[in-house]
Amino acid sequence: MELNECMNFLLSVTQNKVFKYFSKYLEESDITPAQYGVLNCxxxxxxxxxxxxxxxxxxxxxxxxxxxxxxxxxxxxxxxxDPNNRRNVLVTSTEKADQIRNAIKKASNEMNKHVLQELTDQEKEALKKGLFKIIKTELSY
Known part of the structure; x- marks a missing residue:
């Protein structure tokens, strides 16, 4: 199989490129993409x-x-x-995190806009739909 036909290669290179780009956007807020994911949750x-x-x-x-x-x-x-179950822990964002929420939202929107700029609206939707299908697919090892 040609490397350019390998899904692992295509997804890994794409993810790495987007990750590096998003990391630059988030530097101003002093957080990482992984931390962004947690805060978004x-x-x-x-x-x-x-x-x-x-x-x-x-x-x-x-x-x-x-x-x-x-x-x-x-x-x-x-x-x-957790007051309802002392064996559980609950996580919340702090005031410091909440203060950078708008800047992070803007960075995320700008990143998406830039990364997807070469795609038509139809291609953007098809890409998202395809990626979600892959995420939801059970892959046995």
């Missing part, structure tokens, strides 16, 4: 568990834990014991 869902963050971002528990540890040190999130 919190702003959308409110107080949620690390497990739920992992589900929403398709990340394993140790990865989520590492991201949350760094974010807590940066005062971007708070963790508290």
């Amino acid at each position: 919190l702003w959308t869902e409110g107080k949620i568990s690390p497990k739920r963050i992992g589900e929403l971002l398709y990340l394993e528990a140790p990865t989520v834990s590492g991201i949350l540890d760094k974010m807590q040190k940066l005062n971007l999130i708070d963790r508290e014991i």
Whole structure:
């Protein structure tokens, strides 16, 4: 198979390119794309568990834990014991994180606009639809 026909190659190169580009946009807010994902979950869902963050971002528990540890040190999130179940932890965004919300939203919108600028509206929708289908497909190893 030609490299340009390999889905792993195409998706990896594309993801790396977009990741680097988005990282530059987020530098002003001093966060990473992974931290953006967590904050987006919190702003959308409110107080949620690390497990739920992992589900929403398709990340394993140790990865989520590492991201949350760094974010807590940066005062971007708070963790508290769930009053309804003391074995659970709930995560919320801090005032510091909420203050950069608009800048992050703008960075995300600008990044999408730039990355997708060469695509027609129909191509953008087809791309998103195709990527979501891949995300939802169960791949056995």
